[in-house]
Amino acid sequence: MNTVFEDVRALCTCVRIAAPSLAVADHATRCRLLAAMAKALPLAKQSILAANERDLAAAAENGVPHVMLDRLMLNGDRLLAIAAAIEALISLPDPLEGGRSWERPNGLVITKQPVPFGVVAMIYEARPNVTADAAALAVKSGNAVVLRGGKEAILTNTAIVAALKKAVADEGFSPDLIGLVENTSRESATALLSMRGLVDVLIPRGGKGLIRSCVDNAKVPVIETGAGNCHIYVDAAADLDKALAVAVNAKCQRPSVCNAAESLLCHSAVAARFLPAFFEATRPWQVAFRACARALALLPEAQPATEEDFYTEFNDYVMTVKIVDSVEDAVEHVNRTGTGHSEAIITEDEAAAAYFLGRVDAAAVYHNASTRFTDGGEFGFGAEIGISTQKLHARGPMGPDALTTVKYLVRGDGTVR
Secondary structure, three states, rough: OHHHHHHHHHHHHHHHHHHHHHHOOOOOHHHHHHHHHHHHHHOOOOHHHHHHHHHHHHHHHOOHHHHHHHHHHHHHHHHHHHHHHHHHHHEEEEEOOOOOEEEEOOOOOOEEEEEOOEEEEEEEOOOOHHHHHHHHHHHHHOOOOEEEEOOOHHHHHHHHHHHHHHHHHHHOOOOHEEEEEEOHHHHHHHHHHEOOOEEOEEEEEEEHHHHHHHHHHOOOOEEOOOOEEEEEOOOOOOOHHHHHHHHHHHHHHOOOOOOOOOEEEEEEEOOHHHHHHHHHHHHHHHOOEOOOHHHHHHOOOOEEEOOOHHHHOOOOOOEEEEEEEOOOHHHOOOHHHHHOOHHHHHHHOHHHHHHHHHOOOEEEEEEEHHHHHOOOOOOOOOOOOOOOOOOOOOOOOOHHHHHHHEEEEEEEEOOOO
């Protein structure tokens, strides 16, 4: 008997049994749970941060890169920010409210009603904030949740989930509304992917390899979140001061996240002025540039870019640079090499901006703003459960509404066909 598979099945079964109680809870009740969850995290600060210190030490010993350690690290301020993100969900509209009704000539009254999925599963990497965000978004939308994080954050995730489960239980609900897969082997992820009938939808969140593995092997429905090979295009009509601020922010503020820019495209008309200035502005972060042949002449410390580099999400202080001759060339390059996540044009030319916004195929397309804004909190959704780069059901930052589906309520009076 495969004990890992059976353990995951047992966990998912418990979560499945608990789910209906939350699905029928009113919005005020779900918000009460969210308030309790938000308060629980600061109260458990000592145990959560102690667990995180142990996770960080183990990750560093195992050679996890510094920029990835930043994603794993929690401190008092970050923990308070996670709690604040949960609280922010309380004031958002009820994703299960409303519905549209109409009457048919035969007297049937049909209502299209938003409802929760039921059980949402998450497979993700070393991001402890995802643990709290996913649990909170599930509660807001009336779903139960099964969480399976990466091994680097297992102690932190366990401490966070323990605090959240206690908060839920103290409010009179089953703590099984939030389940954590404590086995972080590949076998446990494979097991979770096969929980058809127990898991209604699975959302992978992490690198390209994790996401592709889930999409290719899942037996349950998957909402695909995407890796972020994001571009900043500096147009011929760009305000170069704006362009410099946006490009530095998009690349350097937090390079390990999926909405950080990985590639800079620059119009040939402004390249001689912009590229050396951008190089100097990024010097404090020691960004390593991989440039096309034309850009190498302006960036003598850069390395020649390979074709593969232009398709790569580095998650580090590494960036490709390419000189283009038109907005059309920029759009072609973005659509060919990008991952459909977040793309930006910096320009004062409204026609060029309209062309870029209309032709680029991505979940979020920006004009004169950093790609770093592709985030549920920044979009006003409170927390986010992921950023979808697919086109079915959900696209872009996924807030509470993305965790709902519909059912049709049909009322008659002995009506027959």
